[in-house]
Amino acid sequence: MASLRISGVSVAFGGNRALDGVGLSAEPGRVTGLIGPNGAGKSTLFDVASGLRRPSSGQVFLDGRDVTRTSPAGRARRGLARTFQRLELFGRLTVRDNLLVAAELGPDRRRAHHAVTETLTRLGLTHLADSPPDALPTGVGRLVEVGRAMVIRPKVLLLDEPAAGQDSEETERFAALLRSLTDDGTAVVLVEHDMSLVMGVCDEVYVLDLGKVIASGPPEVIRNDETVLAAYLGDA
Amino acid sequence: MEQFLTFGIVGLSTAAIYAVIGSGLVLTYTTTGVFNFAHGAAGMLSAFTYWQLTGGWGWPVPVALAVVLLVLAPAFGLFVEKVVLRPVQALGEAERLVMTVALLSGLIAVARWIWDPNVPRTLPTFLADRKPFHIGSAVVTWHQALTMTVAVLVAVGLRILLYRTRPGAEMRATVDDRALVGLTGAHPVRANRTAWILGTQLAAIGGILIAPTVTLDAAQLSLLIVSAYTAAIFGRLRSVPLTFAGAIVVGCMESYLTGYLPQNAYLPGLRLAAPALLLFVALLAFPHRRLRGRDRKLRPVPVPTARGTAVFAVCVVAFGAVLASALGEADLITYGAIFSLGVVALSYVPLAGYAGQISLCQLSMAGIGAVVWAHLGAHGEFWALGVAILVSAVAGAVVALPALRLSGVYLALGTAAFAVVLDRWIFTLPSFHLFGMRIALFDQGSVDVAGPRLFGLALDTAAKQLVFAAVCLALASLVVAAVRRGRFGRRLIALRDSEAAYATLGGSLLRAKVLVFALSSGIAGLGGALYGMQQRSITADQFNLVAGLPIFLVAVVGGLGAVGNGLFAGTAYIGPTNALVAVAPWAQNLVALLPGLAGIGLGHNPDGIVVRFRREWEPLGRDRIALPGLLCVLALLWVLRLGDLINGWTFLGCSVAAGVALRIWATARQTAAPTEPEVPVEWWGLRRAWRPEDREVLARGLAAD
Numbered sequence: 001m002a003s004l005r006i007s008g009v010s011v012a013f014g015g016n017r018a019l020d021g022v023g024l025s026a027e028p029g030r031v032t033g034l035i036g037p038n039g040a041g042k043s044t045l046f047d048v049a050s051g052l053r054r055p056s057s058g059q060v061f062l063d064g065r066d067v068t069r070t071s072p073a074g075r076a077r078r079g080l081a082r083t084f085q086r087l088e089l090f091g092r093l094t095v096r097d098n099l100l101v102a103a104e105l106g107p108d109r110r111r112a113h114h115a116v117t118e119t120l121t122r123l124g125l126t127h128l129a130d131s132p133p134d135a136l137p138t139g140v141g142r143l144v145e146v147g148r149a150m151v152i153r154p155k156v157l158l159l160d161e162p163a164a165g166q167d168s169e170e171t172e173r174f175a176a177l178l179r180s181l182t183d184d185g186t187a188v189v190l191v192e193h194d195m196s197l198v199m200g201v202c203d204e205v206y207v208l209d210l211g212k213v214i215a216s217g218p219p220e221v222i223r224n225d226e227t228v229l230a231a232y233l234g235d236a
Numbered sequence: 237m238e239q240f241l242t243f244g245i246v247g248l249s250t251a252a253i254y255a256v257i258g259s260g261l262v263l264t265y266t267t268t269g270v271f272n273f274a275h276g277a278a279g280m281l282s283a284f285t286y287w288q289l290t291g292g293w294g295w296p297v298p299v300a301l302a303v304v305l306l307v308l309a310p311a312f313g314l315f316v317e318k319v320v321l322r323p324v325q326a327l328g329e330a331e332r333l334v335m336t337v338a339l340l341s342g343l344i345a346v347a348r349w350i351w352d353p354n355v356p357r358t359l360p361t362f363l364a365d366r367k368p369f370h371i372g373s374a375v376v377t378w379h380q381a382l383t384m385t386v387a388v389l390v391a392v393g394l395r396i397l398l399y400r401t402r403p404g405a406e407m408r409a410t411v412d413d414r415a416l417v418g419l420t421g422a423h424p425v426r427a428n429r430t431a432w433i434l435g436t437q438l439a440a441i442g443g444i445l446i447a448p449t450v451t452l453d454a455a456q457l458s459l460l461i462v463s464a465y466t467a468a469i470f471g472r473l474r475s476v477p478l479t480f481a482g483a484i485v486v487g488c489m490e491s492y493l494t495g496y497l498p499q500n501a502y503l504p505g506l507r508l509a510a511p512a513l514l515l516f517v518a519l520l521a522f523p524h525r526r527l528r529g530r531d532r533k534l535r536p537v538p539v540p541t542a543r544g545t546a547v548f549a550v551c552v553v554a555f556g557a558v559l560a561s562a563l564g565e566a567d568l569i570t571y572g573a574i575f576s577l578g579v580v581a582l583s584y585v586p587l588a589g590y591a592g593q594i595s596l597c598q599l600s601m602a603g604i605g606a607v608v609w610a611h612l613g614a615h616g617e618f619w620a621l622g623v624a625i626l627v628s629a630v631a632g633a634v635v636a637l638p639a640l641r642l643s644g645v646y647l648a649l650g651t652a653a654f655a656v657v658l659d660r661w662i663f664t665l666p667s668f669h670l671f672g673m674r675i676a677l678f679d680q681g682s683v684d685v686a687g688p689r690l691f692g693l694a695l696d697t698a699a700k701q702l703v704f705a706a707v708c709l710a711l712a713s714l715v716v717a718a719v720r721r722g723r724f725g726r727r728l729i730a731l732r733d734s735e736a737a738y739a740t741l742g743g744s745l746l747r748a749k750v751l752v753f754a755l756s757s758g759i760a761g762l763g764g765a766l767y768g769m770q771q772r773s774i775t776a777d778q779f780n781l782v783a784g785l786p787i788f789l790v791a792v793v794g795g796l797g798a799v800g801n802g803l804f805a806g807t808a809y810i811g812p813t814n815a816l817v818a819v820a821p822w823a824q825n826l827v828a829l830l831p832g833l834a835g836i837g838l839g840h841n842p843d844g845i846v847v848r849f850r851r852e853w854e855p856l857g858r859d860r861i862a863l864p865g866l867l868c869v870l871a872l873l874w875v876l877r878l879g880d881l882i883n884g885w886t887f888l889g890c891s892v893a894a895g896v897a898l899r900i901w902a903t904a905r906q907t908a909a910p911t912e913p914e915v916p917v918e919w920w921g922l923r924r925a926w927r928p929e930d931r932e933v934l935a936r937g938l939a940a941d
Contacts, residue, residue, distance in 0.1 A: 050740050076742035088737035090730040092537050101730045104723050105742040132536075152741060 003028050003187035004080070004156045009048050009058030011041075011211075018044045020211040021058070026156060026187040031178055033202035033219070034191045037232050040208040042191045043085045046158050049189075050082045051075045063155065076105070079155030083145040083162055085191070089133040095144050096120065096129040099151045106152035119151045123177070138165035143174075156187045163194050175201050199223060207232060241374035243495040244488065249380035251467075251487025252387035253446045258467035258479040259394060260438030265473045267407040267431035270321055270332045271645040273652075274339035276461025278316075278436050279443025280454055281343055282309055284351050286444050287359050287452060297362075305440055313436030317429050320836055327842055333594065333645055334792050338835025340458060341785040345832055347454035349825035357452040362445075383445050387480070390438065394476050403430055455782045462656055463490070463511040465649060469518045482518075486511050502668065505661035512656035519650045520638050535843055537590060537720070537729055537797035545717040545799060549710035552803055556706020558870075560699040562877045562884045568698035570814050572770040575705035578806025579763030581791040582709065582799075585716050587756035589796035590725055592732035593639055593749065594648045597655035598760045599787060603663065603779025604628045605761025606768035607677050609685065613765070616689035616696075624765045625758040632757020636750040655781040663776035678776045685768035698770065705766045709802055712759050717799045719755070728752055786831035793834045795844015804846050808834075852899070859902035869894040 004026040011019040019041045026032040034042050047053035049060055051072035059068045062078050070078070090098050099119055103112035120126045123143055133141055142162050149157055163171045171194060178201050181188055192198050198205060199219040207215040207222060209231045215222055222228055261275050272278075282304050289300035320339060324331045351357070363378035370376065398404040403426075409417045410427040417424050446460060463486050470482025493507040506513075540548075556575060563571055580602045587593050605624040613620030638650045667676035676683075687695040688704070695704050719725045731738045731748050739745060768774045777783065787809060794804040813827045841848065856862050870891055877887040915924045917934070 052736055052740065072736075072739040073742050073744050076740055080740075082740050084737065088734040090733040090737065092535075092729045092733055093726060097726055098730075101726050101738075101743075102741045104726070148737075148741070 003063055004049065004189065005061040005064075006045070006049060007059045007061070009045070009055045009060070011044055011048060011053060011055050017211050019048065019055070022208070022211070022213055024189075024206050024213070024216075026189045028155070028185045028187045029182045030203040031182055031188045031190055031201050033198045033205035034189060034208060035193075035195075035198055035205060035222075035232065036208035039210075041211040042208055043160055045208070046082060046160055046189075046191065049158060050080060076152065076154075077107075080158070081149035081152055081154035081156070082158035083142070083149055083160050085160040087133075087138070087141050087145060089141055089145055089148075091132065091134045093133075094130050095125060095133055095136075098133060098144060098148050102148045103151045108153070115151050115153075119147045122150075123147045124173075139163075139167070139170055142166070143170075146177075150181070154186060156189070157181065158189045158191075160191045161193065162190070163192055163197055171197055238373040239495060241372055243491045245371065245374050245376050245380060246494075247488035247491030248484065249383045249487070250446075250449075250463075250490060251483040251485075252383045253442050254464045254467045254486055255387045255480045255483035256390050256438050256445070257442035257461065257464035258471070258483055259390060259476050260435040260442070261461075261464060261468045262471055262473055262476055262479050263394065263407075263438070264431050264435035265468075267410055268317075268321070268428050270336065271473070271649075272316075272339075272435065273333070273336040273648075274316075274343055274458075275435065275439050276443075276464065277340045277343035277347075277454075277458040278309070278312060279439035279446075279461070280457035281312070281347060281443075282440030283359065283443040283447035283452065283457060284347055284454070287357055287447070288351075291357065291359065301444070304444065305437055309436045309440040310433040313432035313434075314429060316436070317432040324842075331842060333648055334789070334835055337596070337648075337785055338789050338832045340832075341782075341789060342829055342832025342836065344454045344458055344782060345825065345828040348828065351452075351454070353453065359444075359448040359452060361448040379445075379448065386441060386445065390441070391476065391480060397434075398476075403427065407431055459656065459781070462515060462653065463487075465653075466511050466515040466518060469515060469649070486514060489514065501666050505664045509657045509659075509661035512653040512660065515653040516638070516650060516657065519642055519646055519653070535797070538847065539720060540717040540799045542717075542721070545714055548800060548803075549714050552710040552713065553703070553706050555803075556703045556709075558874060559706075560702045561874070562887050563699075564884060565698055567884060568702055569770055569772075571810060572698055572702040572705060573767060574803075574806040574810045575702065575709045576763050576766035576770055576806075577787060577809060578709050578802040578804075579705070579712050579766060580760050581763075581787055581794070581805030581809070582712050582716060582802030583756040583760035583763065584788065584791045584796055585756075585799060585801055586719055586725075586728065586752055586759075588791075589798070589801070590720060590728040590732065591749070591752045592643075593752065594644070595635065595651040595753075595756070596648055596781065596784065596788060597635065597651040597658070598756070599764075599779050599784030600655040600658045600781070601628045601632055601757040601760035602764025602767065603658065603774075603776065604631050604757075605764035606685065606774050606779065607663075607683065607764075608761070609765035610683045610768055610774060611676050613688060614684075614686055616686050616694060618688050618690055621688060621762070621765055625761050628761020628764070629754040629758035632753040632755075632760075633750045635757070636753035639749050639753060640746055652781060655784065659776065659780040663779070678774070682773045682775045684773050685771065687769045695769075701766075701769050705770065708762060708766055709806070712762065713799050713802055716759070716802075720799065724748075724751070789831045789835035793837070793841075793845055795846045798844055798846035798850075800846045800850065801844070804849070852903075855903040855906045856895075856899040859898075859905065862898045862902035862905070866895060866898045869898075 006022060006024045009019055009022045010017060022041070022045060024032070024034070024045070034045065036042055044053065048055050051070060051074070055068070059066055061067065062075060062080055065078070067075050067078065090101065093101065096116060099116040100112060103109065103115045106112070108115065120129055123146070125144065125147060128136065128140065133144055136144065142165060146159065146162050163174050166174060175197055178188060178190070190198065190202060202219055204217065205219050205222045206213055207228045214231055215225045215228045257275065257279060261272060265271050285308060286300055286304050289295040289303060290297055316339065320335055321332065324335050361377065361379035362382050366378045368375045368377045398408060406417065406422045407427040407430060409422065410424045442464070443457065447457065450456065450460065466486050467479050467482035470485065471477070471479035489510060490507065493510055497503050497507055559571060560568065580598060583598050587595055605628040608624040608627045609620055612623055635651060635654055639647055642650050663678055664680060665677055666680055667674055669675070687701050689695070695701050727743060727748055731743065731745065735745060764779065771778070787805065790809045791801055791805040794801040794808065809831065813830060816827050817824050856866065873882070873887050873890050876882045877884065920926060920930050
């Protein structure tokens with residue numbers, strides 16, 4: 001059964017339909033890519049999935065349970081975590097405390113300190129544990145945000161442009177991290193503009209344009225889809 | 237029907253004034269992004285000035301009007317824009333809000349200074365010599381007709397200005413994106429200035445029109461703005477037409493409540509509190525906002541160490557013990573408030589400093605604590621102090637409910653409305669029964685307050701109560717510091733930095749906000765009870781909104797994130813002001829102005845004075861000669877004071893002088909301490925001794941290469 005299933009979701013801002021009957025499913029142990037040009041509605045879909053925005057129609061299911069009317073905190077307690085396109089780190093806390101807040105809110109708060117140390121080591125951030133996140137480069141800040149989401153051991157992890165600001169070596173390491181997450185059984189949904197990363201790690205890709213899913217399937221199919229080429233990938 | 241019509245005309249006339257004032261508020265808010273808490277005070281100052289020119293100096297009405305509306309009001313608007321708000325334009329919304337609260341407090345103090353509040357003043361209505369006319373069976377005075385005409389002209393004028401002129405377009409564009417407007421060749425500063433001038437003129441018109449119908453009192457006139465706030469909230473602080481509609485609702489509601497509210501001992505206050513109640517409800521009816529994203533203007537919140545806080549707590553108690561032994565009975569009552577109001581100021585630290593929730597009703601919470609203690613602890617029952625804290629905490633939790641929907645200026649407004657409802661209605665109620673229990677508040681006058689009995693010891697003298705208050709402040713500071721270091725403190729700061737991120741990690745906004753409001757209100761309630769004990773008798777006026785503003789301002793100036801703020805704010809608010817008045821009684825009015833001026837100075841030190849103070853005094857704390865030296869000097873002075881060889885003032889003056897002198901000496905010693913010449917890395921262990929940390933430095937250097 002899919003960990004996350006979004007069915008027929010629509011969102012309107014005034015007269016504009018940001019999402020129009022969008023459906024998506026993300027399964028445990030797999031990376032699901034979500035790509036599309038700027039303004040396609042990717043981050044809005046994440047907001048709907050995480051409960052920050054109510055859809056005008058459609059439903060969101062988490063582990064088969066309808067969570068459309070559940071609060072963001074309620075969804076997090078059911079195992080959904082996310083990162084943000086625009087960094088949402090707690091700037092007045094250190095990197096360690098950013099993760100600690102999350103771990104203490106997570107399912108195993110007695111092991112919070114241990115989980116934080118483990119996650120910092122896994123991400124190679126131990127030496128930055130006591131730094132304020134604002135002092136870090138954007139790419140590292142994104143990694144901290146990923147760590148903060150990981151530390152609550154989510155079943156579904158929504159990552160909004162996590163590789164933005166990273167160099168090629170860091171992106172490679174990040175791809176390895178994504179694979180290790182899926183090995184743990186996490187369902188990862190990845191919004192990303194770095195096509196080599198998306199095509200390299202995703203098991204399935206959804207393409208969004210003007211609020212609608214215009215294609216979905218394995219990366220090799222998407223890469224050759226004419227609609228997608230015209231709307232987003234181009235001839236390159 | 238005739239009565240209904242008459243009250244309707246009165247209501248519409250009042251509504252017209254609220255509409256004029258409210259539209260000025262909307263104009264400045266939409267253009268500059270600043271919600272001006274001092275908007276009503278500007279109207280009040282204009283009304284007083286107009287009275288001075290006409291009633292005081294006998295100037296002709298048209299000349300006086302021209303001077304106030306065309307010269308003084310615009311000049312004041314420009315002053316506010318340039319001197320008060322421009323320095324904090326780049327800071328956060330909270331800082332801008334504090335500046336206008338400081339302005340409100342300062343303007344009330346200025347008005348009371350210039351125009352003695354004990355002298356009654358009245359302004360005649362406009363066109364009073366003309367005979368009223370009738371609409372149907374209702375009588376309409378020419379003042380009422382003029383008021384309504386002015387409101388219509390203002391509405392039409394604003395519409396034309398905002399939608400038909402270039403400056404209007406510039407003003408509307410400025411609020412969306414100042415930088416972008418600048419790129420198009422427009423002038424955002426000019427738009428700001430225009431908005432402040434027009435806004436102040438509208439406040440002045442409203443103030444002059446309403447003054448003849450109410451008492452000419454600085455605080456009352458300034459707080460009439462609550463009705464205009466309500467009108468502006470109907471327009472979501474953005475729409476002038478909806479503000480006018482809101483004004484009609486508020487004006488007519490006030491008028492009809494005057495006419496039709498049943499006459500009994502419990503309801504007169506309700507009429508006075510009705511606009512504030514409506515404001516509270518209107519804020520609650522706001523559509524649920526989206527969770528706030530990240531706060532981009534970060535000010536650090538220091539993490540106090542357990543050892544540092546313990547030392548601080550010991551110092552607080554020692555300071556209390558020294559004061560208790562050094563001051564005379566009368567001074568003990570005056571200066572004892574350092575610790576009790578310090579506890580009230582400390583309540584801002586978890587709420588505003590950690591969680592970023594701006595509340596203007598903390599002194600009202602203190603009032604609840606004081607009144608509960610006064611009744612339940614009338615014979616010193618110590619458990620009643622716990623009940624006082626608990627009841628205040630519950631009241632705080634009630635205020636937290638709108639805080640879920642509101643933030644920033646709206647939350648400040650909601651808490652101010654809550655304080656006004658308590659001031660004007662709840663605190664003025666006679667005793668009543670609720671679920672078979674008798675509830676007594678201030679008994680429409682004053683209530684005697686006793687000191688507690690602790691383990692058989694009656695704390696019934698001012699000295700004992702002062703030490704007790706110091707112990708409570710020390711304990712409260714330890715609790716607040718422990719909160720900052722612990723899980724709850726981390727959560728509050730996370731919540732403040734990004735509500736959206738906090739919620740999507742599984743954090744409950746409701747629980748965190750209710751808990752922090754309850755915690756801070758409980759602390760404020762404790763402070764109120766301690767304050768009541770020291771004052772021996774309390775009245776509702778001691779805990780009203782206006783009385784709470786200076787404490788809030790001093791706490792902000794101290795730095796809301798610092799645990800030492802309780803002691804700082806209590807000392808800064810009570811100490812120098814009373815000392816100055818004791819030395820120079822003529823300076824009383826100037827002293828009342830100080831918190832407002834200090835608040836306006838916030839732009840120069842947004843992190844707060846406590847952090848800076850601590851940094852400056854750190855060298856003394858580290859110095860192994862100066863610190864023991866200071867302690868010896870203080871001990872000697874104390875012995876001299878106990879032996880009555882020197883008086884309290886000499887003791888205080890010498891203590892401060894010794895402290896300052898030794899601090900300067902310690903700083904100079906540490907700055908002048910010779911630093912070791914830098915030795916190249918290859919000579920480490922040869923030309924200077926090998927240090928344990930050298931291995932780590934070398935390892936990092938090699939890794940970097």
